[in-house]
Amino acid sequence: MTALRGIFCRDLALTLHQGGDAGLVLAFFILAVVLFPFGVGPEAEVLARIAAGILWVAALFAALLSLDRLYQPDYEDGGLDLLALAPLPLELCVLAKSAAHWVATGLPLVLASPVLALFVDLDPRAMPTLVASLLLGTPFLSLIGSVAAALTLGARRQGVLLSLLVLPLYVPPLVFGAGAVEASALGMTARPDLLILGALTLAALPLAPWASAAALRQALA
Amino acid sequence: MTALRGIFCRDLALTLHQGGDAGLVLAFFILAVVLFPFGVGPEAEVLARIAAGILWVAALFAALLSLDRLYQPDYEDGGLDLLALAPLPLELCVLAKSAAHWVATGLPLVLASPVLALFVDLDPRAMPTLVASLLLGTPFLSLIGSVAAALTLGARRQGVLLSLLVLPLYVPPLVFGAGAVEASALGMTARPDLLILGALTLAALPLAPWASAAALRQALA
Amino acid sequence: MIERFANPARFMRLSATILPWCGWATLGLLAVGLYLALVASPPDYQQGEAVRIMYVHVPAAWLALSVYLLMAVASGTALVARHPLADIAAQSAAPIGAAFTFICLVSGSLWGRPMWGTWWVWDARLTSVLVLFFLYLGYIALVNGFDDPARGAKAGSVLALVGVVNLPIIKFSVDWWNTLHQPASVLRLGAPTIALSMLVPLLVMAAAFWLLFATLLMIRMRTALNERKALALRLNRAPRARPGRTAPVAAGPEASPAVRPALR
Amino acid sequence: MAATDLTGPQRHPAGVAAGVAAGALVAEDLACRRGARLVFAGVSFVVPPGGALVVRGANGAGKSSLLRLVAGLVAPAAGRLVWGSQPLAADPAGHRARLHYVGHQDAVKPGMTARDTLAFWAALRGHGRGISLAIADALASLALDPVADWPCRWLSAGQRRRLALARLLVAPAELWLLDEPTTALDEDGRMRLETMIEAHRAGGGRVLLATHLPLALHGAATLHLDRFAPLEDPAAETWT
Amino acid sequence: MAATDLTGPQRHPAGVAAGVAAGALVAEDLACRRGARLVFAGVSFVVPPGGALVVRGANGAGKSSLLRLVAGLVAPAAGRLVWGSQPLAADPAGHRARLHYVGHQDAVKPGMTARDTLAFWAALRGHGRGISLAIADALASLALDPVADWPCRWLSAGQRRRLALARLLVAPAELWLLDEPTTALDEDGRMRLETMIEAHRAGGGRVLLATHLPLALHGAATLHLDRFAPLEDPAAETWT
Numbered sequence A, B: 001m002t003a004l005r006g007i008f009c010r011d012l013a014l015t016l017h018q019g020g021d022a023g024l025v026l027a028f029f030i031l032a033v034v035l036f037p038f039g040v041g042p043e044a045e046v047l048a049r050i051a052a053g054i055l056w057v058a059a060l061f062a063a064l065l066s067l068d069r070l071y072q073p074d075y076e077d078g079g080l081d082l083l084a085l086a087p088l089p090l091e092l093c094v095l096a097k098s099a100a101h102w103v104a105t106g107l108p109l110v111l112a113s114p115v116l117a118l119f120v121d122l123d124p125r126a127m128p129t130l131v132a133s134l135l136l137g138t139p140f141l142s143l144i145g146s147v148a149a150a151l152t153l154g155a156r157r158q159g160v161l162l163s164l165l166v167l168p169l170y171v172p173p174l175v176f177g178a179g180a181v182e183a184s185a186l187g188m189t190a191r192p193d194l195l196i197l198g199a200l201t202l203a204a205l206p207l208a209p210w211a212s213a214a215a216l217r218q219a220l221a
Numbered sequence C: 001m002i003e004r005f006a007n008p009a010r011f012m013r014l015s016a017t018i019l020p021w022c023g024w025a026t027l028g029l030l031a032v033g034l035y036l037a038l039v040a041s042p043p044d045y046q047q048g049e050a051v052r053i054m055y056v057h058v059p060a061a062w063l064a065l066s067v068y069l070l071m072a073v074a075s076g077t078a079l080v081a082r083h084p085l086a087d088i089a090a091q092s093a094a095p096i097g098a099a100f101t102f103i104c105l106v107s108g109s110l111w112g113r114p115m116w117g118t119w120w121v122w123d124a125r126l127t128s129v130l131v132l133f134f135l136y137l138g139y140i141a142l143v144n145g146f147d148d149p150a151r152g153a154k155a156g157s158v159l160a161l162v163g164v165v166n167l168p169i170i171k172f173s174v175d176w177w178n179t180l181h182q183p184a185s186v187l188r189l190g191a192p193t194i195a196l197s198m199l200v201p202l203l204v205m206a207a208a209f210w211l212l213f214a215t216l217l218m219i220r221m222r223t224a225l226n227e228r229k230a231l232a233l234r235l236n237r238a239p240r241a242r243p244g245r246t247a248p249v250a251a252g253p254e255a256s257p258a259v260r261p262a263l264r
Numbered sequence D, E: 001m002a003a004t005d006l007t008g009p010q011r012h013p014a015g016v017a018a019g020v021a022a023g024a025l026v027a028e029d030l031a032c033r034r035g036a037r038l039v040f041a042g043v044s045f046v047v048p049p050g051g052a053l054v055v056r057g058a059n060g061a062g063k064s065s066l067l068r069l070v071a072g073l074v075a076p077a078a079g080r081l082v083w084g085s086q087p088l089a090a091d092p093a094g095h096r097a098r099l100h101y102v103g104h105q106d107a108v109k110p111g112m113t114a115r116d117t118l119a120f121w122a123a124l125r126g127h128g129r130g131i132s133l134a135i136a137d138a139l140a141s142l143a144l145d146p147v148a149d150w151p152c153r154w155l156s157a158g159q160r161r162r163l164a165l166a167r168l169l170v171a172p173a174e175l176w177l178l179d180e181p182t183t184a185l186d187e188d189g190r191m192r193l194e195t196m197i198e199a200h201r202a203g204g205g206r207v208l209l210a211t212h213l214p215l216a217l218h219g220a221a222t223l224h225l226d227r228f229a230p231l232e233d234p235a236a237e238t239w240t
């Protein structure tokens, strides 16, 4: 238990240094979201139309941006050897690391989403669904991401390879997440999509750590 | 001259390994572009409407995704010391590195953009403008990016800090790039926007390497 | 241990004998299938001649899915049973599967033009197949992404297993979402809802595609085996960084003539 | 084989014979494959409680590989490792719990302070709050206390190495696997290391260490890996 | 100052006196500040052509800092460095062109082969096509030829170090700055290094090297950095 908390806290600390302000991550999201209106043009109806998609794509890229730093530093400075040699199962280490990654990249978006939604003036009715979908979906991003990060460890061109592996796997949450928000923006029920999102995360929860751990052991062998 | 070519080639090689297939980078773009329709929904007219923005935002993220690997590895394995100690001025090293970064991230997008435009069915009239705008704009992304990468070297939370520095600077090319494409999609002239894009890149060409070199020297001292 | 080492050799012998038969059978079935599909079978009462695309599209689609499944199974056995052939099988299957997926995509969008009036729609079935295509590409890229082939193989296996999640999504996308794409009419619970005059050529083509796959797979596996052998031999001649400590390797009896020049 | 057939230090009359009973670490005819090539083969040794095995060999002889193999990071291509009566493969978790590994790189995060680093690694081995004292001791016994609260980015190479070694002291573990521990250490550092190791062995702990320098270890056995370079690779033609 | 007041090897009758004329590297009471703290002060030395200066000192004494200072990576907090008659600060580019620096880390990219690595560093110093031969020689003289075409990810620690040292041979430079060059090297490697250095000096080259091990360098002078630790830091009370 101490061990788990240890990894979690350290990784969190290392990601957003010494637990310092997650404000940076937030700022990143705000910027990312502000970028779209620039690219897409300020027409309100278009924006509102694509609001959900924008927020979700932002979440994807935020997760992606930080994935290659998930294991790489530990791998290069030999820390990963020690994690793998720690008494507690590597799966748990991975889980803790993924959790830290989520808290660093996913959670801020969940918290900020109501504000961000204003930027891209999303239909107010859809607000709760938006938060719910992000809350359910973003952990999946971190979990699956950790698998890809572990797989591409020590590969050539890690960065691009990583995106290539991750993005297809990120499609389902994107579809259902955005779908849910749109549904409730159109006044329909978002329940099925949200359920599927939850199911995805639940499925990834045991599978991803297992796969990542397997991949990491390969990387160290 | 040999030295410059050396750095350029090595960096290119290290980015897309041993000059190997840039196909990966392409695949990444295709995926990134494919993501938006998922998030935004398949309605053709909406897509066409935001096509330019999508492509440009993809370019931004592609540049961003690889920025933190621009100096970090050399910094960590001591290679940067040697680059800084090489006879030729550090500014040129930086320029070569930025060029390699552009060839690895910007150029593929320029080449792929006609195909990608089909995905997000962009108005055919706008095709030439799209290519032109990307060709003029993407070097700016790599140049400015290198400054940010150098500034954040060895900083805490490099990744996010980097995005935070870079994204605002990326807004102008985004605006004018997307603007140009939209203009010609609506049958208007894109000349002014393209000129501004070119001006931005021209301005960055001498300034960015100088700034980056200064930042790097600080990082090494 | 021993039998594990022996297996690749046995495979080489077996495949050498089977391969020619497979090849000819493929050609034969393809010829028959194409004749039935393009000439013998009637045009569809509403789709007209366009329906003939089906005879390429559907088998390709089936192959795209089943090859990935096969790949995943092979990868699983490679991870668990450590069987050397499993890795090779999975890696050799990937590009073929990617090709079939590509055919499925292209033929599909060719068909979509007359049927739906568009080359492409962001419909669940279509996009999930596109994702499958990228999964294939990702797998190939990953396997070749390492300096150490063994490492690439292991990483690839894990990815293949993770990617299986996509298969049910593809298969049932037509039922879960209201897609433009039509639901299963052959591979469905209950009797096929398709005219026999179309079912027969379809099945013949499917069989032909399967044989084609088997042939290609064997060819690729054989070449892959030879390459592995060459690499192992080359590396084992490289001694440690110390003068006069060369570790000479007697090129094994298995070293195929094709490889020997590379070793000199 | 002479070099590998070793006895524990005199203060352990048990020696090899009773070694197994006393739970010795026994390696039987190990072979190691890195990538596609066989690095060494036929390596056997015994490390009784309190014993020390110094692994020597040219660059590329496979010292690091051997240590990683004993740590369980790499699977042996042939042969087996036994702890007492039980093969290591039987319970990897139990084995991990009783070993410390210090590799070529000292896993030190530039952003963390020396103290935090040790606290983290201790926590990872299940030691909770109470060990801040143990940490202080460990820092002191490697003369790191003056720099204990600097970010490790500021530490010199030797100071980092000392920090990596301090890990061994905060959380007790029976088996130490040290890969060229003296790297970047000055005389003072090397002496501190030697005393650490001797104290550890006196308490019944055992050490496998790879080094190129002579270390003053009482009654340590030496394994010359160069002698185990495979002349030709049995699996070469079956490639695996 | 005795330790720092040195003469070149006998085969260079020039010595210090004529040293300046012969373009000696002269350091005049250097001080170095890392971050906010003063690491050493009042360091002076002379390195004539063919001379060698071995920098010794405890961990954290400032050896690496001194080398980086001489390389021009770090600016001295006080004092100055002069090459012959001209202060180094005058033309940094010219100084960079005549020095080689090998730090604690050996800048080796896992993805590149040893050969490519050397080719790159040679190209960086302006050597074009023709040097593939020089590269082969350099690899051979460090016994790296068997692994020359492997990706460096596969190299062992010592093999990487040898590769880092091979850089010195492909592109000639007058001043070698070596920071613990013997790290991870076996006996064979260390001997090769010594012969390299001696050959370099025989050709009029000069070497500054920081090390904890005794190296057989003929007529080399020694600088004990411990003696130059500032007793109290003038800037001390202004911060931390």
Ligand code: HEM
Pocket: C054, C057, C058, C061, C062, C065, C104, C105, C106, C107, C108, C109, C111, C112, C113, C115, C116, C125, C126, C127, C129, C130, C170, C171, C181, C182, C183, C184, C185, C186, C187
């Ligand atoms: C790029 C576009 C398309 C893609 C990616 C695609 C993909 C697929 C896939 C994966 C299957 C296999 C489904 C299964 O095994 O259950 C399939 C089957 C089929 N597709 Fe398509 N398809 C596309 C376009 C079309 C179009 C335009 C048509 C005709 C209107 C069409 C008609 C069919 C039919 C009739 C089947 C057989 C269904 C069955 O009997 O099981 N497809 N397609």
Ligand SMILES: Nc1ncnc2c1ncn2[C@@H]1O[C@H](COP(=O)(O)OP(=O)(O)OP(=O)(O)O)[C@@H](O)[C@H]1O
Pocket: D147, D153, D154, D155, D156, D157, D158, D159, D184, E034, E035, E036, E037, E039, E057, E058, E059, E060, E061, E062, E063, E064, E065, E066
């Ligand atoms: N950025 C920094 N800020 C503050 N102090 C620093 C910084 N970098 C190094 N130091 C301190 O400067 C001193 C000298 O460091 P240096 O690396 O030169 O020592 P060294 O003699 O090379 O030691 P070693 O033998 O371990 O390599 C060390 O005490 C170190 O803690």
Ligand SMILES: Nc1ncnc2c1ncn2[C@@H]1O[C@H](COP(=O)(O)OP(=O)(O)OP(=O)(O)O)[C@@H](O)[C@H]1O
Pocket: C148, C239, C240, C241, D034, D035, D036, D037, D039, D057, D058, D059, D060, D061, D062, D063, D064, D065, D066, E147, E153, E154, E155, E156, E157, E158, E159, E184
């Ligand atoms: N992934 C790999 N693929 C192929 N060969 C490898 C791989 N990793 C290491 N090797 C080779 O295995 C041999 C042993 O490596 P190892 O690091 O164990 O040597 P070492 O004895 O520790 O050398 P050093 O004294 O330099 O640390 C080396 O020749 C190295 O080149």
Ligand SMILES: [Mg+2]
Pocket: D063, D064, D065, D104, D179, E156, E157, E158
């Ligand atoms: Mg080693």
Ligand SMILES: [Mg+2]
Pocket: D156, D157, D158, E063, E064, E065, E104, E179
């Ligand atoms: Mg040092």
